[in-house]
Amino acid sequence: xxxxxxxxxxxxxxxxxxxxxxxxxxxxxxxxxxxxxxxxxxxxxxxxxxxxxxxxxxxxxxxxxxxxxxxxxxxxxxxxxxxxxxxxxxxxxxxxxxxxxxxxxxxxxxxxxxxxxxxxxxxxxxxxxxxxxxxxxxxxxxxxxxxxxxxxxxxxxxxxxxxxxxxxxxxxxxxxxxxxxxxxxxxxxxxxxxxxxxxxxxxxxxxxxxxxxxxxxxxxxxxxxxxxxxxxxxxxxxxxxxxxxxxxxxxxxxxxx
Amino acid sequence: xxxxxxxxxxxxxxxxxxxxxxxxxxxxxxxxxxxxxxxxxxxxxxxxxxxxxxxxxxxxxxxxxxxxxxxxxxxxxxxxxxxxxxxxxxxxxxxxxxxxxxxxxxxxxxxxxxxxxxxxxxxxxxxxxxxxxxxxxxxxxxxxxxxxxxxxxxxxxxxxxxxxxxxxxxxxxxxxxxxxxxxxxxxxxxxxxxxxxxxxxxxxxxxxxxxxxxxxxxxxxxxxxxxxxxxxxxxxxxxxxxxxxxxxxxxxxxxxx
Numbered sequence: 001x002x003x004x005x006x007x008x009x010x011x012x013x014x015x016x017x018x019x020x021x022x023x024x025x026x027x028x029x030x031x032x033x034x035x036x037x038x039x040x041x042x043x044x045x046x047x048x049x050x051x052x053x054x055x056x057x058x059x060x061x062x063x064x065x066x067x068x069x070x071x072x073x074x075x076x077x078x079x080x081x082x083x084x085x086x087x088x089x090x091x092x093x094x095x096x097x098x099x100x101x102x103x104x105x106x107x108x109x110x111x112x113x114x115x116x117x118x119x120x121x122x123x124x125x126x127x128x129x130x131x132x133x134x135x136x137x138x139x140x141x142x143x144x145x146x147x148x149x150x151x152x153x154x155x156x157x158x159x160x161x162x163x164x165x166x167x168x169x170x171x172x173x174x175x176x177x178x179x180x181x182x183x184x185x186x187x188x189x190x191x192x193x194x195x196x197x198x199x200x201x202x203x204x205x206x207x208x209x210x211x212x213x214x215x216x217x218x219x220x221x222x223x224x225x226x227x228x229x230x231x232x233x234x235x236x237x238x239x240x241x242x243x244x245x246x247x248x249x250x251x252x253x254x255x256x257x
Numbered sequence: 258x259x260x261x262x263x264x265x266x267x268x269x270x271x272x273x274x275x276x277x278x279x280x281x282x283x284x285x286x287x288x289x290x291x292x293x294x295x296x297x298x299x300x301x302x303x304x305x306x307x308x309x310x311x312x313x314x315x316x317x318x319x320x321x322x323x324x325x326x327x328x329x330x331x332x333x334x335x336x337x338x339x340x341x342x343x344x345x346x347x348x349x350x351x352x353x354x355x356x357x358x359x360x361x362x363x364x365x366x367x368x369x370x371x372x373x374x375x376x377x378x379x380x381x382x383x384x385x386x387x388x389x390x391x392x393x394x395x396x397x398x399x400x401x402x403x404x405x406x407x408x409x410x411x412x413x414x415x416x417x418x419x420x421x422x423x424x425x426x427x428x429x430x431x432x433x434x435x436x437x438x439x440x441x442x443x444x445x446x447x448x449x450x451x452x453x454x455x456x457x458x459x460x461x462x463x464x465x466x467x468x469x470x471x472x473x474x475x476x477x478x479x480x481x482x483x484x485x486x487x488x489x490x491x492x493x494x495x496x497x498x499x500x501x502x503x504x505x506x507x508x509x510x511x512x513x514x
Contacts, residue, residue: 034416039406063409093438098490105427106434147432148423149296152320159291159419162412166405166420170362175404177363181350233355 013115014168015088016042016122017161018080020136023049023128025056030158031125032057032067038165043071044080044122077124077136085119086111089140090160091132092153100142107144108167123164128157185233192237197224199244270372271425272345273299273379274418275337277393280306280385282313287415288382289314289324295422300328301337301379334381334393342376343368346397347417348389349410357399364401365424380421385414442490449494454481456501 017035022028022045032043045052052073061068074080081087088107102110111121124140126132137143146155146163155163180187201210201220210216232240274292279285279302289300302309309330318325331337338344345368350358359367368378381397383389394400403412403420412420437444458467458477467473489497 033409036409037405037412037416094440096440097438098440098442098488098493099438100435100488101438102435103427103432143438145432146423147430148294148426152290152293155294155419159294159416162416162419163423166403166423169405170360173404175360175402178357178359181354181356181358181400183351183353183355185355231355231357236355 014038014040014042015111015164016044016081016084016120017165018044018046018077018122018124019048019157020046020077020080020124020132021049021127022125022157025050025054026060027128027157028054029057029060029064029068030156031161032061032064032071034158034162034165036064036067037162038169040165040168041067041070042122043067044074045071046074046077046080048073049127077139081122081124081139083120084122086114086121087124087140088122088142088144089124089126089132089137090144090164091126091137093145094134094137094143097134097137099137099140101145102142104144104146104164104167105171107142107164108171110142111168112171125157125160180231182233185235188232188234188237192234193227193232196227196237196240196244199241203244203248271295271297271299272368272421273301273338273341273377274422275301275303275334275379275381276305276414277303277334277337277381277389278306278384279382279414282307282311283317284385284414285311286314286317286321286325287413288418289318289321289328291415291419291422293321293324294419295426297422297425298324298327299379300324301331302328303331303334303337305330306384334396338379338381338396340377341379343371343378344381344397345379345399345401346381346383346389346394347401347421348383348394350402351391351394351400354391354394356394356397358402359399361401361403361421361424362428364399364421365428367399368425369428382414382417437488439490442492445489445491445494449491450484450489453484453494453497453501456498460501460505 017031017040019028019031022031025048028045028048035041035043048054050056052071053068057068058065072080088102088111093101107123114121123144124132124136126136144164146153146160148155197220200223204210210219227240230236274288274297276285276288279288282305285302285305292298292300305311307313309328310325314325315322329337345359345364371378380401381389381393383393401421403410403417405412454477457480461467467476484497487493
């Protein structure tokens, strides 16, 4: 039953995802998708209930069928983790057993560190209903428990794999936490913004908008802050100039009222 | 079409989840589950394709049916976000539009801060295939883009909601990153561990295990480190004493060879 790729070297650095006795093919397919979303490809199946390959898995995997094609098959969880240096168990806090428990985020940091030392890591997931047996839990050095609403904490297999894969990906990702999608635009130079303020305030002065005079400075600052906060592009500043011109025309047509 | 709970105050602090023209009832049900997993309950539906209520949503929601029961119905996205102070759009990086882009983690931190100031926040999700229109995007101050494998980045609706809800939950959660599940056990006092070492090393001395003598100190340290690292409980130290006694009996029975 065990595939020939059983002992392939775990070179990718990402954790192997080991599904112990998964029941539904659809869930295996959804796990494959979640894995590929997170850049993971080392899928290992231990005695899947409905045999392998499983058309139901392929039908939901879509673009992640390649992960299914590369899946390795094992008869026992012990064999599936045999070449790994560090094994985690995805499960609730263990009962009747003393075991370190880590959050997905801490596990991801630890797995990244282990991979950086050249260690092969993996995560065990139990069958959909029963979860991992205590015997399988002894294969893992740590348990990963996802902090969630304690009144409704159960995740399905693919969701659990997604959360752990997501944390793995984030731990190695350098996307800035906050950025500006400019779509080819250029943020306005501060002098363009200053020109706009000058023109806007002159128009408002002409209309007697800043009234009474002692409140003028504060009102000007408030208005400037609105636009300063907006991260305007040069095109947007030109658009705002156009708005001023158009409003001036309207006023002129109405006879300057 | 709009429900009577349309203007209920957003008192929970957690973001409202606004599904714009969702297509499949199953997806709405899965979103409800993902929301409740993360302690979110304010679900808002904008013109769901198959009407509302939708039995297909109920059938997959299981314990999260309460979230569906409380869902508010709107005709436009603008109405659905009317009472919110801060709106995010869950989508890919926007095209043809200048918009701040944040990671789910940064968004969660910002939403927690906003909720702490008493602001009502929400996240817009577009229809399954098309995503949010550019018009709907103008309702949002920020876009939340999930950093994932760029070659396979698409998430389904419920998975996207789960990731954002997960980050919201983590941002307010105090679960220690690393802990030890003791299951009622007590970590061994250091003197219990020292007694075990003394007995183990005496037994090994008797057997001539520490050979040659100049390596004894290093070997003792290595052995002690194995057990020191294991976070032994008092029960486990007693078990190890039992193991020593049992092995000693075996040796005696064999005539002390």
